[in-house]
Amino acid sequence: MTKDTALDGESTKQRGRAGRSTQARGIARRRAILDTAMSLFSVGGFNTVSLADIANEVGITQAGILHYFPTKAALLLAVLQEREARNVVSRKERQEHGESPLAAYVETLAENDRNPELVQLFVILAAESTAEGHAGHEWFVQRNIDLMKTMIGLVQETVDESKLPDGIDAEVVARWMLGLAHGLGAQWVFDTSAFARAEHVRLFLRLLEPYMRP
């Protein structure tokens, strides 16, 4: 879906015929490449998907893609950055609309659940990029640090640490939250109809209710 973004429906042979201005066409192509790359990466990961695969799906050649993104690695980072930015914006909007920090996080999770490709994208690429030297390695390392920092903050705002059992603090709870979200996503990918990821995290928050701030 949203595949044939703003491209005219005419025969691909007369490729020169622009939909409108060349600039607008370029912007639309860039979008199409990003969307297609995200879709294919989410299924096969970065390494197994070739530029030719993406180009084929978009309807241009390998070299055509490299006109927009200098290297395959640059394309990956562009996909990651864009999708992550959307997540952050969504969570902040929800918080500004008065939802509790942790609730806002879970609702953003639920939003992503409606787009399985997105969940899959991060599960697959996170694992693949654990290898040092992988195109996405440093990006994911930094993301993990940022996520933990953010999550600890969200937990501290919502949970009363002094009520928690011995040995359990905000950092442990934050680790649980992120681990759960990721781990459930990883299982979900194998059987996308079996269970709801966000629902399980929501139920998990019920377990924490006795320890929450009033």
Next chain:
Amino acid sequence: MTKDTALDGESTKQRGRAGRSTQARGIARRRAILDTAMSLFSVGGFNTVSLADIANEVGITQAGILHYFPTKAALLLAVLQEREARNVVSRKERQEHGESPLAAYVETLAENDRNPELVQLFVILAAESTAEGHAGHEWFVQRNIDLMKTMIGLVQETVDESKLPDGIDAEVVARWMLGLAHGLGAQWVFDTSAFARAEHVRLFLRLLEPYMRP
């Protein structure tokens, strides 16, 4: 470690010189290939690691590996089966020694934590093999089904379902347990010194204590 398994320390140039019987040498080689493959797969996954990489590390040629395993996919399955079998045996032994089912599971987790390669192996390969057509796909699908079945059983033996809050049953708790174990493993891979995986699962069980059988 355990790399030069039972191979004589002489120069590799006189390759013909057997360590003892040819049969014994073959068995040792097979072991060395399995260990090396497991080690390399755990870092780079299946797709990025080539037969040449493994062969190089073992000290033979690509074709030498295919003498023992007919295809690269067969090698992967051999690694997976062997490692998983060890896990199952370890858990059953612990249960027979009187540990509670869930405790036995967590202790086996802790045991694996002492071998980060093993954790990494399953995290990386599980993600990679979500793609249909991947050499390990069907194996992991079946493993997920088996794991859930087993885990639901372990939870039912340990937790009193009637005490659980509304909407939470053994299946949900089992999903939490597996999701947590996998998700924490995935994060751990990025920062192997930062936190203990099994310890976080142990603390999680503390949260469940009010709902356990007497």
Next chain:
DNA sequence: GAAAACCTAGCGAGCACTTAGTAAGTTTCG
């Protein structure tokens, strides 16, 4: 006429796997 949006062609490297061969060790049998 300059820049953007492509395409065709191809390079050099790497991939899993095959084929054909060799040098040892093991078994069989006179």
Next chain:
DNA sequence: CGAAACTTACTAAGTGCTCGCTAGGTTTTC
């Protein structure tokens, strides 16, 4: 015991394929 028959454990060389990326050109719009 010892030679022939066979098996095991490999190697060297190559097959056909795919990969990311480059160089250089052509068309289309501003």
